[in-house]
Amino acid sequence: xxxxxxxxxxxxxxxxxxxxxxxxxxxxxxxxxxxxxxxxxxxxxxxxxxxxxxxxxxxxxxxxxxxxxxxxxxxxxxxxxxxxxxxxxxxxxxxxxxxxxxxxxxxxxxxxxxxxxxxxxxxxxxxxxxxxxxxxxxxxxxxxxxxxxxxxxxxxxxxxxxxxxx
Numbered sequence: 001x002x003x004x005x006x007x008x009x010x011x012x013x014x015x016x017x018x019x020x021x022x023x024x025x026x027x028x029x030x031x032x033x034x035x036x037x038x039x040x041x042x043x044x045x046x047x048x049x050x051x052x053x054x055x056x057x058x059x060x061x062x063x064x065x066x067x068x069x070x071x072x073x074x075x076x077x078x079x080x081x082x083x084x085x086x087x088x089x090x091x092x093x094x095x096x097x098x099x100x101x102x103x104x105x106x107x108x109x110x111x112x113x114x115x116x117x118x119x120x121x122x123x124x125x126x127x128x129x130x131x132x133x134x135x136x137x138x139x140x141x142x143x144x145x146x147x148x149x150x151x152x153x154x155x156x157x158x159x160x161x162x163x164x165x166x
Contacts, residue, residue: 032116032137032144033074033075033076034074035071035072035073035074035165036072036074036163036166037068037070037164037166038063038069038162038163040162041055041159041162042145042160042162043056043159055152055155055156055159056159058103062103066105067085068083069085069151070084071084072163074116080113080125081113083111084109084111085105085106085108085110086109087106113128114128121139122134122135123135123136133150135150143163144163145160145163146163147161148160148161
């Protein structure tokens with residue numbers, strides 16, 4: 001009887017002490033460290049407004065030509081640098097064929113720095129004025145998905161921005 005009780009106790013502790021490894025899927029700060037390049041916009045073509053579909057077309061043309069529209073560099077010291085192209089002049093001229101806008105990779109860039117914190121899937125940016133912005137992210141290996149409003153809050157609401165680790 002004593003032996004059976006010990007076996008039951010052992011089995012009980014074994015079953016309830018085993019992990020399901022769900023913690024392995026959680027994001028940690030090391031998983032986001034690196035350089036992330038904006039590579040595409042994830043939209044629903046059927047229901048997205050025309051502005052978002054047009055933005056998606058422009059992004060596809062520019063990324064296919066090697067243009068780095070926006071790059072985040074997350075460092076292990078919890079600082080992040082964002083290098084973004086300035087699009088104020090893009091799309092103002094007609095292409096040489098005269099049948100559409102001339103979309104070229106802008107040469108002017110804007111650089112900003114802040115700090116970051118990652119808690120699960122919640123990524124918080126803290127700027128130099130201690131203003132915080134928290135977004136929900138998805139991280140799958142070398143693919144980072146964030147709300148596209150972070151890229152352009154006026155024109156990309158409802159879309160997702162896809163970044164690829166460089």
